[in-house]
Amino acid sequence: MRMQISVGGLLLRTPLANASGVLEWSAEAVEKMVSAGAGAVVLKTTTKEYRVGYNRPRVVKVPGGWIVAVGLANPGAEQVSRMVGELKKAARGVPVIGSVAGTSVREFVEVAAKLEEGGADALELNLSCPHFKGGGLEMGQDPATSYEIVNSVASVVKVPVIAKLGLSDKVVEVAVKSLEGGAKALSLINTIRSMKIDVYSKKPVLGYKYGGLGGEAIHPIAVRVIYDVYKETRADIFGVGGVRDWESALELMLAGAKAVQVGSALMDRGEIVISEILRGLEKFLWAEGFESVEEVVGLAHRD
Numbered sequence: 108m109r110m111q112i113s114v115g116g117l118l119l120r121t122p123l124a125n126a127s128g129v130l131e132w133s134a135e136a137v138e139k140m141v142s143a144g145a146g147a148v149v150l151k152t153t154t155k156e157y158r159v160g161y162n163r164p165r166v167v168k169v170p171g172g173w174i175v176a177v178g179l180a181n182p183g184a185e186q187v188s189r190m191v192g193e194l195k196k197a198a199r200g201v202p203v204i205g206s207v208a209g210t211s212v213r214e215f216v217e218v219a220a221k222l223e224e225g226g227a228d229a230l231e232l233n234l235s236c237p238h239f240k241g242g243g244l245e246m247g248q249d250p251a252t253s254y255e256i257v258n259s260v261a262s263v264v265k266v267p268v269i270a271k272l273g274l275s276d277k278v279v280e281v282a283v284k285s286l287e288g289g290a291k292a293l294s295l296i297n298t299i300r301s302m303k304i305d306v307y308s309k310k311p312v313l314g315y316k317y318g319g320l321g322g323e324a325i326h327p328i329a330v331r332v333i334y335d336v337y338k339e340t341r342a343d344i345f346g347v348g349g350v351r352d353w354e355s356a357l358e359l360m361l362a363g364a365k366a367v368q369v370g371s372a373l374m375d376r377g378e379i380v381i382s383e384i385l386r387g388l389e390k391f392l393w394a395e396g397f398e399s400v401e402e403v404v405g406l407a408h409r410d
């Protein structure tokens with residue numbers, strides 16, 4: 108079975124990757140993903156300066172997933188740029204995608220340039236974190252701002268730029284503008300702003316109060332967003348949201364995703380989930396008489 112697929116100019120040996128934020132900054136973590144069969148590795152979001160992150164607790168389990176408010180804790184662009192080389196070595200030729208955030212166009216450009224300098228094979232712009240004050244979805248739900256950020260980054264870096272978008276009323280419009288700005292691919296979707304309240308303390312559980320919901324609960328929303336965006340744009344898409352087995356991965360591909368990223372299920376079950384999804388997909392494709400995984404992309408759009 109041909110599992111190779113090209114997304115935004117990156118040639119992936121399989122259509123599976125981790126989602127940003129769930130992989131530690133270590134060569135071992137990258138090696139494990141690659142050994143499990145990942146076709147790309149996505150780093151945690153990086154900002155210009157070091158960020159300590161939000162107060163704990165930062166994650167809470169809820170029915171259907173996790174609510175998370177880590178607060179984009181990261182060592183800062185300089186430090187991450189220096190680490191990329193070692194992480195790339197561990198990836199053994201599998202593309203390493205840096206993730207970029209900022210609170211201004213300039214910050215996005217500076218961080219992107221740093222990560223490219225460090226050797227990142229592509230850059231995913233986090234236009235969608237639902238709890239990043241002054242950045243994330245606050246910027247990324249506005250089509251004009253998204254255009255400006257993507258366009259400014261894409262005109263400075265040579266590697267492919269991927270716009271990671273979140274749920275908003277204007278997500279299709281933002282997708283169109285991001286592509287016009289020079290994005291070679293889109294990642295859809297990020298976590299969805301949410302909250303859990305403890306009935307005994309009668310207070311929000313998370314240190315930041317709000318968080319982003321990921322996991323099974325958001326899968327049908329990811330399917331819908333990918334379907335709508337693919338219908339309008341036919342763009343190369345990384346599908347993200349509630350992927351936990353081969354069926355949920357395949358559903359995102361039928362909606363239009365060329366590859367999928369796994370977040371919450373990796374937290375729940377570790378890298379084995381990647382190899383299981385790949386085995387399940389291959390078995391299904393073979394049984395259905397397909398020759399290549401690419402053949403299923405967007406199939407749900409046939410009349």
Ligand SMILES: Cc1cc2nc3c(=O)[nH]c(=O)nc-3n(C[C@H](O)[C@H](O)[C@H](O)COP(=O)(O)O)c2cc1C
Pocket residue numbers: 126127128129151152166173175177179206233236271296297298320321322323325347348349350368369370371372374
């Ligand atoms: C612990 C955790 C940390 C995350 N950190 C980031 C991040 O740094 N940047 C980002 O773009 N998305 C981040 N996300 C969102 C995921 O990349 C993904 O978009 C979201 O979790 C939906 O996928 P899932 O349903 O498979 O979890 C994070 C998610 C989790 C669970």
